Amino acid sequence: MTASDPAFTPILLTLPSLTPSLALEVLPAGLTFHRLFVQADGKTHDILIGPEDPTGHQTQKYTNTIIGRYSNRLPVGAFKISRGSFESTVSPQANEKPTVSLHGGVKGFDQYPWEPLVDPSASELFTPAELATLQTRAPSSMIFKRISEDGEEGFPGTLLCETLVALAQPEGAPAQTADGTKERNLGSVIIVHRAKLLDDGKITLINLTQHLGFNLDASLRGGPKMPSVKDHTISIKADYLAETDTDLLSTGALIPTTRPHAHAKKSTGCIGEAFPENGYDDFYAFSKRPPPTVMFASEITPEVDLVGALLARDGPAAAEVVSLTGGKSGLRISFATNQSGVHFYSNNFSAPEKTARKKIHGGSGSVGDGYTPGSAAFLGFQASFATWLDPTTRVREDEDTMLTSGQVYNNSTRMDVWYKAPPRDASKRRRGRSINYCLDILRSKWQWCEEHLRFR
Numbered sequence: 001m002t003a004s005d006p007a008f009t010p011i012l013l014t015l016p017s018l019t020p021s022l023a024l025e026v027l028p029a030g031l032t033f034h035r036l037f038v039q040a041d042g043k044t045h046d047i048l049i050g051p052e053d054p055t056g057h058q059t060q061k062y063t064n065t066i067i068g069r070y071s072n073r074l075p076v077g078a079f080k081i082s083r084g085s086f087e088s089t090v091s092p093q094a095n096e097k098p099t100v101s102l103h104g105g106v107k108g109f110d111q112y113p114w115e116p117l118v119d120p121s122a123s124e125l126f127t128p129a130e131l132a133t134l135q136t137r138a139p140s141s142m143i144f145k146r147i148s149e150d151g152e153e154g155f156p157g158t159l160l161c162e163t164l165v166a167l168a169q170p171e172g173a174p175a176q177t178a179d180g181t182k183e184r185n186l187g188s189v190i191i192v193h194r195a196k197l198l199d200d201g202k203i204t205l206i207n208l209t210q211h212l213g214f215n216l217d218a219s220l221r222g223g224p225k226m227p228s229v230k231d232h233t234i235s236i237k238a239d240y241l242a243e244t245d246t247d248l249l250s251t252g253a254l255i256p257t258t259r260p261h262a263h264a265k266k267s268t269g270c271i272g273e274a275f276p277e278n279g280y281d282d283f284y285a286f287s288k289r290p291p292p293t294v295m296f297a298s299e300i301t302p303e304v305d306l307v308g309a310l311l312a313r314d315g316p317a318a319a320e321v322v323s324l325t326g327g328k329s330g331l332r333i334s335f336a337t338n339q340s341g342v343h344f345y346s347n348n349f350s351a352p353e354k355t356a357r358k359k360i361h362g363g364s365g366s367v368g369d370g371y372t373p374g375s376a377a378f379l380g381f382q383a384s385f386a387t388w389l390d391p392t393t394r395v396r397e398d399e400d401t402m403l404t405s406g407q408v409y410n411n412s413t414r415m416d417v418w419y420k421a422p423p424r425d426a427s428k429r430r431r432g433r434s435i436n437y438c439l440d441i442l443r444s445k446w447q448w449c450e451e452h453l454r455f456r
Contacts, residue, residue, distance in 0.1 A: 007113035008054040010034050013140045013167050021186040022167050022417060030065040030110040031144050031163055032057050033212060035358075038186060038331060040419040044360075045219040045329060048212065049227070049347070049376045051356040052365030060355050060370075061110065062211050066163065066193070068109035069148060069155045070401070071209040071382045072283065072343060073249050074101045081388055086203035086404045091154030100247050105153030109208070114144040114163070125162040125194040125408065129305040134166060137311050138190060141166030150199065157197045157204035157403075166190040168311055183332070183420040190310060193411040196297065197403060206409050207383050207401045213347060213376035214333065216326030218361040227361055229346065229377045230272030231327030234263065236342060237320075238284035242385050242393055250385035252392050254285055263344065271346065271377065279348035279373055283384055285341040285395045286321050292398070293338060293383065297408050310336075310412050317412065324377055330422040337381040337413040340395035345378040347371060381413045 010025035023037040034054055038045045050056070050063045057063060074092040076099050081090055092101035103110065117123055120131050123143050134141050141164060148159040168190055174182040193208040218227035240254040241262055256262075263280055266273045271280075310317070317338035325332040335342070355370025357363025363370070384393040388400045403409050 005029070005113075010054060011116060011142055013142065013165065015140060015167050015169060015187050021170065022189070024165070024167060024189065026142065026144075026165055027054050027057065028114045028116055028144065029054070030057060030112065031114045031165075031210075032066075032110075033064040033165075033210070036189070038417055038419075040186065040329070040331060041421065043219070043329075045216070045331060046358060046360045047214055047216050047218075047331065047333070049215055049218065049361065049371050050213070050358060052358050052363070053356070056356050056367075059367075062103055064210070064212050065110035066114075066208065067103045067211050067380065068161070068206070068208045069104050069153065069159065070101075070205055070207045071103060071211070071380060072207070072385055073247070074386055075099060075249055075389070076101050079389065081203055081205065081402060083203060083400070083402055083404060086201065088156040088203045090156060090205055093153050097247060100249060101153075103211070107153060109146070109148070109161075110211075112146055114146045117143045117145055117162075123162055124160060125196065126164060126192075126307070127300060127304050128302045130307040133305055133308040133311065134164075137308070138166040138168045141190075147198070150202075155204055157202040157405075158199050159195050159204060159206070159403075160198050161193070161195045161208075163194070164190065164192040164307065166307075177420060181420050183418050186417040186419055188311075188417070189415040190307070191413045191415070192307060192310070193409070195403065195409040196407065197405045200405050203402055203404045205388060205401055206403045208409070208411050209339075209343070209380035209382040210413070211378060211380050213378045214324060215361070215376050216324065216331040216333070217329045218358075218375075220328055225362060226372050227357075227375045228272075228372075230270070230275060230374055232271050232377060233269040233325045233327075234271055234344070234377060235269055235323040236263065236284045236344065237287050237322070238341065239287045240285040242283040242285070242341075244282075244385075248281060250390055250393060252390035254384075254393055257284065275374070279346035281343075281345045281348055283341055283343045283382075285384060285393075288319065288321070289396060290340045291317055291338050292396070293340075293411055294403060294407050294409055297406055300408055306410065306412065310414050313414075320416075322379060324379070328422060330420050332418040332420075334416045334418065335379070335381065335413060336416075337411075339381040339411060339413070340383050340399055341381075343378075343380040343382060345380075346374055347376040347378060348373050350375060381411070
């Protein structure tokens with residue numbers, strides 16, 4: 001694929017305004033979020049890390065792309081899966097290590113072009129009621145589609161996949177925060193992944209996510225040369241995380257977040273607090289039991305509007321479960337989802353000599369000037385590791401990440417973007433006092449001159 005390939009031509013979604021508070025560039029290649037622009041306080045921020053050139057995503061893998069059929073790490077081998085009368089074998093393919101299949105295998109969902117449905121009515125997995133809601137409440141939207149063939153990367157069954165990406169207008173008046181300042185909603189990003197098997201009598205595995213890498217301060221001028229998220233604060237409403245072995249594969253246990261490495265219980269919430277030697281690469285299981293991800297196709301009638309419920313912040317998946325706040329920009333993003341947890345990764349394996357950094361983030365845009373470890377907070381909303389293999393890691397008893405013929409997979413996330421004016425730092429306050437002092441002197445001299453001129 002080359003730069004002239006339509007798969008690398010960004011599709012622009014914007015909120016309707018002369019200066020939209022949110023604008024998103026989506027590449028059909030790998031269903032990649034190339035840029036997410038935020039306008040706040042007269043400044044333009046791109047809050048996603050990544051290459052300057054869209055084609056750079058071919059080598060800067062898993063940067064803001066979709067992940068599938070199965071996100072995170074699976075053991076390599078042949079495994080029998082079954083539910084009721086459905087039986088099959090899944091054979092994850094090695095790519096990270098001889099024993100580890102990462103993010104769907106050698107050629108996962110991120111390596112394929114996705115078809116944008118210019119006519120939304122061509123969708124097979126979103127209802128007429130949902131399409132009507134999008135037309136009125138989130139007209140800046142696009143549904144993307146691909147078919148994953150039977151046996152692709154060792155996964156059985158022909159899988160129809162559709163993903164909705166939409167921007168929603170800001171809602172409500174500015175909210176009062178704990179420190180007495182006001183926080184303003186700038187709008188929302190909606191992501192809904194859906195899938196169903198096209199074969200009869202089949203069973204497969206599915207665990208999709210959008211692997212988004214955030215830095216909310218990277219576009220600021222005058223900061224550190226290399227962006228970092230160690231001064232960001234993160235809140236994860238989780239009581240457990242998945243225990244992993246030396247290959248970062250699941251051991252089959254969920255352990256309390258009170259252990260020293262876990263971020264969810266850090267006293268300040270600052271990512272840099274007691275930062276682990278190798279950074280973060282952990283799945284956190286949410287405290288609140290999520291709604292089901294899999295539904296019977298017969299339940300999704302034309303009148304069903306799960307997208308409307310997501311936009312309305314209504315229902316069991318409406319609560320904020322993760323929040324990330326920049327250290328300097330005043331920007332915050334919060335997440336609500338129907339997934340059972342989030343994988344938090346601090347870009348530990350980034351190799352700046354092999355990657356590129358966006359110019360808006362202080363980079364040259366050329367390979368060799370990339371992002372360093374600790375430069376981003378990647379957040380992927382998904383089910384836990386290999387729950388079909390390790391039932392003890394399930395947040396819900398029925399969360400086995402299996403999908404059978406006659407069912408529909410529904411993974412939804414709403415990301416809200418917020419802004420509040422950051423407090424001025426001490427140096428700026430000193431500069432402000434110095435300026436005021438100088439102005440006071442000038443005023444007094446002017447008054448002296450006026451008095452003497454009047455006297456004469």
